[in-house]
Amino acid sequence: MRGVNADTSSTAAPAPPSLRGRLAVPAGVLAAVVGAFAYVGTVDPNQPGHYPVCPLYRLTGLYCPGCGGLRSAHAFVHGDFLAALRDNAAGVAAYLAFAVVWTVWAARAVRGRPVRIELRPVPMWTLGAVLLVFTVVRNLPFVGWLHP
Template sequence: MDPAQPNPAPARPAPPGAPARPAAPAADAPIRRLLVPLGTLAAVGSAFAYVGLVDPNEPGHYPVCPLFRLTGVYCPGCGGLRSAHDFITGHFAAAVHSNALAVAGYLLFGVLWVLWAVRSARGLPLRIAPSDRQWWLIGSAVLIFSVVRNLPFGSVLAP
């Protein structure tokens, strides 16, 4: 013990039923804060790796879209697996042709994941709270995409 420093007061135990005090932050806190973003990246990366290895263009590997099977109408997700396969194998034009909305989603996920990881490493929360207007705009964009890809002039958006 350093004689220049006063004796620290001994820690008193918490009374029964009182919440425990949080532990002092450890040196590995930035790593611990990155566990959830890294786990999410591992899960998404594993799914992309599987789709990259198992080609959805070959019949029998994945189920057919139920909406397309029953009605012949493309939903907003139709072509998403083919798009992911093309994206992960580096065929970006084919990925956009299979499902342009999905490619935009992959890119948006990448940007948001980097933002999430950086903020988590710094101990800051990531708060994304779209307004009602923004949700309506997102829903409208998905609906317009779905309708246009099923019309003759929008066939370029069809998978």
């Protein structure tokens, strides 16, 4: 059968995903985060026995950058922002950073634009240095207001 093209497949590009499809992943991530915060808001980390103790604190008595994070999230959910900052200021900064990044992600998804988060070495090293300084400072005896 010469001259007859046996391939009848279309070479058209696939249709772009619908709005629902573009928002599926950001909505799923938000649902997971809201669920985690709802659980921590319901199950009080200030009551012993609900959550494990930080292994670094248990072994060394030193606070890691995450120590107090659950208590901070619990206070944040209940609207006690000063207690949330006292329990873990870095955690509160992370909650707010997540809200900003998620909003940008969702807005770009609505517009059908890709999200590119490129973490370059300088900001990553800066973040690591800030967390290291936060960890050292919160373990100093005269900075009790940063202890969870």
